Amino acid sequence: MNFRSWLARAAAGRNGMDRLNIFIYVVSAVLLAVSVLVPGRAGSLFGSAGLVGIILGMFRAMSRNTVKRSTENQAYLRRTAKLRKSLSEQRTRFEQRKDFRFFKCPSCKTMMRVPRGKGKISVTCRRCGERFIRNS
Numbered sequence: 703m704n705f706r707s708w709l710a711r712a713a714a715g716r717n718g719m720d721r722l723n724i725f726i727y728v729v730s731a732v733l734l735a736v737s738v739l740v741p742g743r744a745g746s747l748f749g750s751a752g753l754v755g756i757i758l759g760m761f762r763a764m765s766r767n768t769v770k771r772s773t774e775n776q777a778y779l780r781r782t783a784k785l786r787k788s789l790s791e792q793r794t795r796f797e798q799r800k801d802f803r804f805f806k807c808p809s810c811k812t813m814m815r816v817p818r819g820k821g822k823i824s825v826t827c828r829r830c831g832e833r834f835i836r837n838s
């Protein structure tokens with residue numbers, strides 16, 4: 703049996719990496735990095751917390767109880783859905799900032815995008831039909 707097939711057999715039936723695990727590893731890495739920078743007892747507390755995170759992530763990846771791990775992952779995704787959506791919208795706005803201006807509808811708060819440099823324009827909200835004037 704070569705290493706590759708051994709690895710495939712070892713991973714079979716296990717949870718492996720999921721989004722929650724990625725999050726756990728990122729937080730652990732930050733905690734470990736902080737522990738190096740912070741001297742004394744506080745530093746070792748960060749280090750311990752980081753190690754606990756790494757161990758938890760390994761446990762979740764190796765776990766054979768994939769139903770329970772999947773439930774945890776889904777709960778994590780549900781709880782962070784709003785935050786992740788808002789971060790991805792901010793990123794889109796940042797990437798498109800040179801070509802578009804972004805406005806919130808004064809009535810329903812929907813985000814809208816208009817091309818830059820068209821002067822004063824009348825914007826009609828696609829969702830609620832509210833009209834307002836903005837400088838593009």
Ligand SMILES: [Zn+2]
Binds near residue numbers: 807808811827828831
């Ligand atoms: Zn609206």
